[in-house]
Amino acid sequence: MLIRGVVSTASSVRTFSSLSSLSTGDSPSSSGRAARALEMYMRGVKEHDKMMGREGANFERGKRHLANMMGMEASTMTQNDIDTAIRYLFPSGLSDKKALPILAPPDQVLPRLHKLAFDEEGKPMGARFYTLKPAFYQLLSEVAIRSEKVDRYGGEKKTIKEKNHFQTGGSVWLNEEKMAKKLGEKISTHMYTQLMMAMEHLISLPGSATQNDFIMQWREPIAAGSGNKLFGPPIPPVEIDATTNRRTATAKADVKATYAEVKVSDAGKGEFIVDGMSLDTFQSLQARETLLCPLIVSDLLGRLSITATTKGMGGETAVPRAVRHALSLSIAALYPEKKEVLTLSGLLTRDPRKRERSKVNQPGARAKWIWKRR
Amino acid sequence: MIIRPCARLISTSAPSSSRYDAKVFREPISDREQLRKPLSADDERNFLFIKALKSDETPTFYRNHVVDKLVRVCMTDGRKEMSRKNVLAALEIIKRKQYQAWNKASDDEKPKIELSAFKIAEVGIDNCKPLMKLQGVTRGGTTYQVPFPIEDSEAEFRAMKMMRDICRQKAKHGETFFKDALAAELMLASQNEGATIQAKQELHKTCEANRAYAHYRG
Numbered sequence: 001m002l003i004r005g006v007v008s009t010a011s012s013v014r015t016f017s018s019l020s021s022l023s024t025g026d027s028p029s030s031s032g033r034a035a036r037a038l039e040m041y042m043r044g045v046k047e048h049d050k051m052m053g054r055e056g057a058n059f060e061r062g063k064r065h066l067a068n069m070m071g072m073e074a075s076t077m078t079q080n081d082i083d084t085a086i087r088y089l090f091p092s093g094l095s096d097k098k099a100l101p102i103l104a105p106p107d108q109v110l111p112r113l114h115k116l117a118f119d120e121e122g123k124p125m126g127a128r129f130y131t132l133k134p135a136f137y138q139l140l141s142e143v144a145i146r147s148e149k150v151d152r153y154g155g156e157k158k159t160i161k162e163k164n165h166f167q168t169g170g171s172v173w174l175n176e177e178k179m180a181k182k183l184g185e186k187i188s189t190h191m192y193t194q195l196m197m198a199m200e201h202l203i204s205l206p207g208s209a210t211q212n213d214f215i216m217q218w219r220e221p222i223a224a225g226s227g228n229k230l231f232g233p234p235i236p237p238v239e240i241d242a243t244t245n246r247r248t249a250t251a252k253a254d255v256k257a258t259y260a261e262v263k264v265s266d267a268g269k270g271e272f273i274v275d276g277m278s279l280d281t282f283q284s285l286q287a288r289e290t291l292l293c294p295l296i297v298s299d300l301l302g303r304l305s306i307t308a309t310t311k312g313m314g315g316e317t318a319v320p321r322a323v324r325h326a327l328s329l330s331i332a333a334l335y336p337e338k339k340e341v342l343t344l345s346g347l348l349t350r351d352p353r354k355r356e357r358s359k360v361n362q363p364g365a366r367a368k369w370i371w372k373r374r
Numbered sequence: 375m376i377i378r379p380c381a382r383l384i385s386t387s388a389p390s391s392s393r394y395d396a397k398v399f400r401e402p403i404s405d406r407e408q409l410r411k412p413l414s415a416d417d418e419r420n421f422l423f424i425k426a427l428k429s430d431e432t433p434t435f436y437r438n439h440v441v442d443k444l445v446r447v448c449m450t451d452g453r454k455e456m457s458r459k460n461v462l463a464a465l466e467i468i469k470r471k472q473y474q475a476w477n478k479a480s481d482d483e484k485p486k487i488e489l490s491a492f493k494i495a496e497v498g499i500d501n502c503k504p505l506m507k508l509q510g511v512t513r514g515g516t517t518y519q520v521p522f523p524i525e526d527s528e529a530e531f532r533a534m535k536m537m538r539d540i541c542r543q544k545a546k547h548g549e550t551f552f553k554d555a556l557a558a559e560l561m562l563a564s565q566n567e568g569a570t571i572q573a574k575q576e577l578h579k580t581c582e583a584n585r586a587y588a589h590y591r592g
Contacts, residue, residue: 167415167416169417169418169420170418170420170421171421221421222397222398222422231399284455285458286429286430286432286454286455286458289429289432289434292432293427296432296433297433317429320429321426321429325426341409343424344402344409344413344419344424345402345403345409345424345427346401346402346403346424346425346427347402347426349423349424349425350426351426352393352394354393
């Protein structure tokens with residue numbers, strides 16, 4: 001049974017008094033202290049529930065006011081609508097997101113109170129309650145049990161697959177803060193270090209790959225590059241051209257202040273048109289190389305028809321690079337088997353490099369004037 | 375209509391060293407042979423982003439590391455197109471001269487003549503690579519020219535730089551064109567002759583003379 005705010009303080013005291021009468025070893029002073037602690041806890045739970053109810057009502061009222069001001073229906077207003085309305089009504093130049101006003105349901109914003117589980121007699125469920133950090137020690141012992149299992153299991157009889165180590169590439173352990181949040185308990189640095197030692201031991205064992213799912217619960221993918229995510233615009237969908245009945249993909253990309261839109265159809269004869277001009281109007285050899293690069297890498301020279309339009313600042317290398325990126329994205333859409341090659345050769349990555357502004361009191365972005373004493 | 379807050383941002387942070395975060399970006403593969411091979415399961419590039427391919431690294435069949443590097447070394451004021459024109463013109467001159475020589479040569483001489491200008495440039499630069507470098511080290515207010523060991527890529531760079539400076543000197547005040555000077559210098563260097571080879575030997579001599587300063591290293 002979970003103790004909720006509706007349980008009266010008196011009843012909780014009564015349950016505890018019956019509990020203390022059962023325990024024989026406890027001294028009266030310590031049981032009295034424990035009773036007081038439990039009473040405090042119950043009061044805390046009650047107050048928290050009351051506060052959450054109050055905040056929930058406040059939220060509903062705020063939402064109604066917002067809906068009124070924005071001329072919307074309060075019942076159909078989503079969280080997205082609320083955010084938009086707040087952004088509109090309270091414009092701010094502050095860049096830190098934490099400094100901006102928000103309106104959200106209280107259970108999303110306020111810290112959660114972890115309620116303890118008690119059994120019929122009022123005793124806490126689970127022996128780890130007395131360790132004060134039940135979730136942490138639960139995890140620690142689970143790691144130990146799993147380590148032992150991996151270590152002992154099979155021995156010599158292990159198959160090659162069962163001897164595999166856990167692949168650490170692409171993910172890292174949750175940091176102390178995130179680990180504490182996930183466990184729902186405050187943990188000290190010392191405790192975190194202990195946990196990390198146990199985890200590292202587990203993954204160092206041959207056969208730790210069998211515990212992949214458990215281990216990955218406590219690791220997170222490295223911020224950006226995990227999975228099939230691309231750095232830059234996504235791969236566009238494939239469409240069937242209504243007139244020619246050919247598979248077509250249209251992608252957009254940008255380099256510096258140049259924007260390119262490329263339309264690629266398969267079963268072509270190698271036409272390559274950039275802004276209404278053919279490829280040979282590019283004087284520079286490097287520009288032609290760059291434009292043809294995705295076709296060279298994916299072995300599709302002379303098999304597609306490509307039309308590109310660009311706008312923006314332009315430039316000798318920026319235009320070909322922008323077209324190259326959009327073309328690569330379209331090829332990856334039309335031929336999914338070429339995606340890996342294009343990714344590895346860095347053609348599906350947006351080039352984030354830009355001109356760095358020059359600094360005051362310096363001749364350039366990084367260059368400094370020579371310092372002279374006199 | 376949504377009014378977006380617009381405040382003028384003044385950057386107070388120090389400029390970062392690279393637009394690519396070193397933690398999540400790895401170098402692209404520009405070699406076609408290597409691209410065909412599958413990556414191993416624990417390769418970092420399976421999980422991380424790949425940097426965008428540089429414009430001068432397109433895997434064309436004529437891609438040549440030495441020529442590309444020479445283009446970059448000979449570049450002034452970021453005008454790479456101009457520099458590439460000069461270097462490729464020099465290679466064309468070499469090709470023409472070699473082909474003329476090949477035409478004139480007798481039948482048993484012909485196979486000995488190298489017709490590839492790229493090959494001649496590679497050999498020429500390779501012959502000019504110094505074995506050591508001189509670096510100034512200040513001890514007790516005096517700067518000593520101390521010989522240091524050199525890595526292969528730096529040796530290549532220094533060879534190219536020596537050749538470039540000699541060619542620029544020759545092409546000063548419009549006496550010759552840079553491309554002619556470079557062509558002549560590359561051809562001589564491939565035979566272990568010429569001003570760049572001399573400069574290299576002189577450097578070696580100075581390194582030998584300054585051997586006594588070697589303990590100032592590090």
